[in-house]
Amino acid sequence: MATPFIISTPKRSKRKKKGIHKSKKTYVYGLVNQGNNVCFLNAVLQALAALHNLRIYLGRKATSRDAQDEERPMTIALHETLEKLNEPLATRDSFVPNRIVWALQANARRLINRQQQDAHELFQLLSESLGLEDEVSRRPKSLLDIDTIRFLTGNNKARLICDRNPLVGLTACRISCMKCKYCGPIRHSTFDNISIPLPKQQVVTLENLLRTYSEIEFIDEYNCPQCSLFETLAVVEKELIDRKDDPNKEYLRKLNKDKQIIKTALVTDVDKEIDSELEVTKLARVNFLASKQTMFAKLPKVFALHFSRSIYLQNGMTLKNPCSVLFPEKIDLTQYTTTGYLATMPSEPLSSPSSSLSSPLLSPMLAGIEGARPDEVHYRLKAIIAHIGDHKLGHFVTYRRREGLDCWWRLSDENIEEVKLSKVLEQEAYMLFYEKDHI
Ligand SMILES: [Zn+2]
Incomplete structure (x- = not known):
């Protein structure tokens, strides 16, 4: 959504009056909306600051000896910025996230400007930058390098698991011909967020959206x-x-x-x-009717969702889809996740707990991907990015759970206020960030 934004000017006198309960009187930094056009950047950073697993990952990556500092500007900038956004403050304060802007310019050669005003796009850009820097750090510097030799010869499985980007998961996709029952190779793709177009209706539940995303659909013109x-x-x-x-x-x-x-x-x-x-x-x-199904094959520690709210009209105009998404605090992704056995019959679900062990038509097609264990499919909401206003004129705000506490911040650039979970669940979500609940 490319939109110019309304800038919310901090109303200092009002904020002071509101106050927060004495026992919870710690604050976190707000972010200055410098140039009055980067509320999308501030919203994404505040949401990422709520993600415990991402902070651990960045801390490890930013201090490891795998790469030079100049090879990982985004990792270091994001690590420092997210840690700063979690510092408890006695009084309200805010800062300009300059380090992130510089890292984006240095690394992705992209400028933060009015042409790039979408929180989802920016999230993807940050995630992509982290991925590229991670690739550089994994590249062997030299075969004579002692760390490389240790890594190549030793048991590095534990390290690979620790180093896995918590945003990254894996989907499995199967396309099968309804005429001859041919099932193509099951394709796996990595994802750092799931983007779901919203239906043209007033209200939809997140459960319905995820079910639609992962259920069998039919393609008319499949070249079998x-x-x-x-x-x-x-x-x-x-x-x-x-x-x-x-x-x-x-x-x-x-x-x-x-x-x-x-x-x-x-x-x-x-x-x-x-x-x-x-x-x-x-x-x-020749083209025939085919069935297609996508499921999660490996769930990430942080499950990020984006709701595509753009409606493209025939006259070239774009409108915002105002559909309300009802999302819960906790979700269970069992029914959308493969169990490690994938069915090859077009009319059967790609994977389901009830049929995976009994049907002779199933085969273990995912070598090395065991599917999710029951304790790994439960998630808790950690942050949401909401979009206020219409497609042309809008503003991004973030609601973020306070680390270790059962209360929430509403962060709109420099403005911070404490809100209840019930208020968070009422918002018009643009992005949701869930995190595995067993930590
Ligand atoms: Zn066929």
């Missing part, structure tokens, strides 16, 4: 490789019958050779690219 091979084989076999008396024996020899290549592909590897091997035959491409 197996059906295409069968179709091509039928054409070749018909031509061989029709031209059995053809004097051009060389052509018939080539046609027979093509037939053999297609038959071999059908038995050994349906997905193999055989176009270039066929001498006189053109591979048919």
Whole structure:
């Protein structure tokens, strides 16, 4: 959503009057909206400051000896900024998050400006920067480097698990042809947040959105490789019958050779690219109805969600979808997560606890990915970013849980006020940040 923003000017006299209960009289830093156009940056930083696992990860990464400081400007800037945002203060105060702006400019060569005003885009940019810096730190400096040798020869599994970015998870996606039941290779993709378009209705629950995201859907025009091979084989076999008396024996020899290549592909590897091997035959491409399902194969420690609220009109205009998302404080992702066994039949769920061990049609297709354990699927809400206003004129604010406490801050640039959970759950969410609940 590219929108100019209303800037909320801090009303110092009002804030002082409000006050906070004596026993909870500690504050955290607000963030100055310098240039009056970076409320989206402030909102993202305040939300990330609520994420315990991210802070641990950044602390470890920022102080490790795997990389030079100049190779990880975003990791260090984010670590320092998020720690500062968690410092307890006796009085209200705020600062300008300059280190993040400089790191973005140095690392991603991107400027924070009015063209880039979306909290979700910025979140992705920060996450991408962290990923790139992590890649650099994992690159072997030299095979003679003692740390590299230790890493390559020793048991580094524990280190890999500790170093895993808590925002990153893995999805499994299966597409199956409804005609021939062919199931393509199950594709795995990493994600640092799940972006869900909102329906054009007044209210929807988060549970419904996640169910829609992970349930079987149907694709009309799926180019099925197996059906295409069968179709091509039928054409070749018909031509061989029709031209059995053809004097051009060389052509018939080539046609027979093509037939053999297609038959071999059908038995050994349906997905193999055989176009270039066929001498006189053109591979048919036929489309049929297919089922598609995406589930979580590896859940991240921090589960971030984005709700796409843009409605694109035919006249080129964009409107904001005002759909209210009802989201709970705690979520259980069991039903959207694979159990480690994936079904290959198009009409069956990709993975379900009830069928995974009994059906002979299932196979352990996820080597090394065991699926989630029961204690790893429970999450608790840690922060939300809300968007106030319409598509053209709006403002981002963050609601963030206070570390270790059951109360919340509402942070709008420099303005901070304490709110109850019930107030947080009423907000028009743009992004939600859940964190694993077993810590
Ligand atoms: Zn097919």
